[in-house]
Amino acid sequence: MIPLRRNIAEMAGYVPGFQPRDEHRYIKLNTNENPYPPSPKVIEAILAEVGDNLRKYPDAASRAGCEQAARLYGFDPDWVIMANGSDEVLNNLIRAFASEGDEIAYVHPSYSYYSTLAEVQGARVRTFLLDEGWALKDFPARYAGKLFFLANPNAPLGFCYPQEFIEALAGRIDGVLVIDEAYADFARENSLDLVRRLPNVVVTRTFSKSYSLAGMRLGMAIARPEVIAALNKIRDHYNLDRLAQAACVAALADQDYFRQCVTRIRETRDWFSAELRVLGWEVIPSHGNFVFATPPDRDAKRIYDSLFERRILVRYFSDPILSHGLRISIGTREDMEKTLTALAEIG
Numbered sequence: 001m002i003p004l005r006r007n008i009a010e011m012a013g014y015v016p017g018f019q020p021r022d023e024h025r026y027i028k029l030n031t032n033e034n035p036y037p038p039s040p041k042v043i044e045a046i047l048a049e050v051g052d053n054l055r056k057y058p059d060a061a062s063r064a065g066c067e068q069a070a071r072l073y074g075f076d077p078d079w080v081i082m083a084n085g086s087d088e089v090l091n092n093l094i095r096a097f098a099s100e101g102d103e104i105a106y107v108h109p110s111y112s113y114y115s116t117l118a119e120v121q122g123a124r125v126r127t128f129l130l131d132e133g134w135a136l137k138d139f140p141a142r143y144a145g146k147l148f149f150l151a152n153p154n155a156p157l158g159f160c161y162p163q164e165f166i167e168a169l170a171g172r173i174d175g176v177l178v179i180d181e182a183y184a185d186f187a188r189e190n191s192l193d194l195v196r197r198l199p200n201v202v203v204t205r206t207f208s209k210s211y212s213l214a215g216m217r218l219g220m221a222i223a224r225p226e227v228i229a230a231l232n233k234i235r236d237h238y239n240l241d242r243l244a245q246a247a248c249v250a251a252l253a254d255q256d257y258f259r260q261c262v263t264r265i266r267e268t269r270d271w272f273s274a275e276l277r278v279l280g281w282e283v284i285p286s287h288g289n290f291v292f293a294t295p296p297d298r299d300a301k302r303i304y305d306s307l308f309e310r311r312i313l314v315r316y317f318s319d320p321i322l323s324h325g326l327r328i329s330i331g332t333r334e335d336m337e338k339t340l341t342a343l344a345e346i347g
């Protein structure tokens with residue numbers, strides 16, 4: 001036996017959404033990727049970086065990206081850290097705040113990768129269920145865990161928590177409330193103002209969904225300078241390569257393109273949700289670039305399999321709390337028309 005740490009030996013490891021090898025042969029609606037290409041200015045910026053520059057190390061602190069984000073959101077640059085995907089910064093938050101044996105928590109269902117990251121660290125995980133009246137079941141008057149992760153909008157269900165709920169939650173947590181805003185660009189509100197006002201709130205973002213850059217691995221956190229300074233100690237010192245830094249600055253700079261893409265996806269999402277309801281599906285009103293929807297007979301696995309046969313990939317979760325429905329990413333209008341046609345045929 002190799003002498004692994006016990007938590008590593010015992011953990012299962014995270015299973016990401018299926019990426020087929022021949023992906024161009026599928027309509028791929030299973031990992032919430034953006035169906036539109038990144039801004040042409042992003043491609044230009046990346047290409048300009050390819051060449052002799054690659055000989056040299058990148059800027060360790062990704063300063064140009066941090067400054068661009070800070071300007072865009074109205075913060076000082078020392079409130080921002082760039083990351084190699086928001087997954088990196090989620091990981092480093094756990095490493096910064098949770099020692100072995102400490103507890104972290106999140107709402108179930110949401111992003112189960114928080115569990116994997118905690119297991120690697122040797123931290124304990126607690127999950128809370130949310131009831132109809134915006135109450136977390138069995139949530140203590142004061143929560144003493146080190147970190148609480150709140151995906152807002154929720155993934156995979158797509159709803160948004162009211163800002164008052166989030167603020168009240170932050171007030172009941174001794175540790176840090178991390179608001180994972182992977183999908184906030186598709187929503188009407190976000191919690192950046194809570195970062196300004198409350199000492200224990202951190203917001204994380206990703207470029208993977210709204211900026212069409214899942215393949216580039218770019219994310220960020222916005223938090224008080226003390227938190228950002230701690231995260232800067234922990235990260236790989238060259239966590240963003242030169243291409244990622246060029247992409248980051250150009251993507252944030254091209255807000256016209258960004259807004260166009262986001263608007264199109266929201267419009268397609270709202271139209272697709274209405275069409276699904278016409279077919280008798282139950283659809284949770286979504287604030288992300290996906291919908292969680294339940295077919296009339298609640299046999300989501302059957303529909304998943306039939307769509308798969310037609311080379312349409314969606315996400316099915318076997319967890320009993322989610323197994324009645326499917327999470328369907330919003331693609332182009334054409335992708336969604338084909339999906340509706342397939343669903344009508346499958347019946």
Ligand SMILES: *Cc1c(COP(=O)(O)O)cnc(C)c1O
Nearest residue numbers: 085086087111155182206208219
């Ligand atoms: C996609 C996603 C992430 C990961 O984003 P990356 O920047 O691609 O690592 C984090 N949280 C949630 C809820 C997501 O859906």
